Amino acid sequence: MEQQVQASVIRRKIFALFSEETRDKGFPKYFNYFIMTLILVNVFTMILETVKSVYEPYKTYFHAFELFVIAVFTIEYIMRILTADLAFPCGNRLKSILKYMFSFYGLIDLLAILPFYMPFTKLDLRIVRTLRLLRFLRLFKITRYNNSMELIKSVMSEKRSELGVTCFVIIIVMIIASFLMFYAENKAQPEHFPNVLSCIWWSIVTLTTVGYGDVFPVTGIGRLVGGVIAFLGIGLVALPTGIISAGFLEKLNQNHKDKNTDKHTGQNDSNSCQHTSDHQKYCPYCGHKLDT
Secondary structure: HHHHHHHHHHHHHHHHHOOOOOOHHHHHHHHHHHHHHHHHHHHHHHHOOOHHHOOOOOOOHHHHHHHHHHHHHHHHHHHHHHHHHHHHHOOOOHHHHHHHOHHHHHHHHHHHHHHHHHOOOOHHHHHHHHHHHHHHHHHHOHHHOOOOOHHHHHHHOOHHHHHHHHHHHHHHHEEEHHHHHHHHHHOOOOOOOOOOHHHHHHHHHHHHHOOOOOOOOOOOOHHHHHHHHHHHHHHHHHHHHHHHHHHHHHHHHHHHHHHHHHHHHHHHHHHHHHHHHHHOOOOOOOOOOOOO
16 A cells, blocks of 8 residues: 555656646656756757768767667656646546557657667657657746747738648649649759659749749740749738738737727726715715715
8 A cells, every 4th residue: 555655656746847837846847857858969969960971980979979868768767657647637547548648749758769769660760859849838937928839820821722722722723823834844954854753843943932943944934934933922922921910910919909898898897886886875866975
């Protein structure tokens, strides 16, 4: 019995490291900052690994740090599983564990360590560890003091129909441009325009007005098509930005009006209460002042 009580106390202390109520206090606060710093340093080392002049001389140190990161993340993942019933109370411990494991953050935690334990896979999922930083946005109390994320979500939800239509039109124009450029440039540049799929890269670069210059038309018809697509891209690509900007302005104006309405309503209620209290000082029948 005593062992069960001790185990329960230990699990609650472990859960305190991840709980929102205690994550800003004492040791849990420093623990969360340690994990966040470890993620940032790990992402930075992953970037350095792509620089051969830096990675080759210090390969052993990079590998040792990777082992340390994996050990910390694995221990953290196990601790979250052990305290899943406290984070996801369902009345059944197994259901709580499965609920955590298949949650958004649970999957990210698993993918962050999975590549190490599955060396036969060619996929490098370590970059997923960057997404773990999303968990620690709460350290900055963004969700508590700033409703910007809720505003973005609301705007995107209300404008999803307009954005969907705009994106659909852009895709249609991109496909048509790819076909036209294929027929115009295939014979002149078979190495750059071998098929329609290859032309899609040119369409994306041209519609977005980026223009890398790696693939460009050389025939008269191709240049004409390219010019038309470039002009269309200026307007089409700007449409989603305009829709989202208009949605933000509408929301901000609506929030401003709501605040003003609440302010005036509060003032009216205050005046009404004052008026009522003044009337209560006099008799409603004879009008004489009452003794208070």
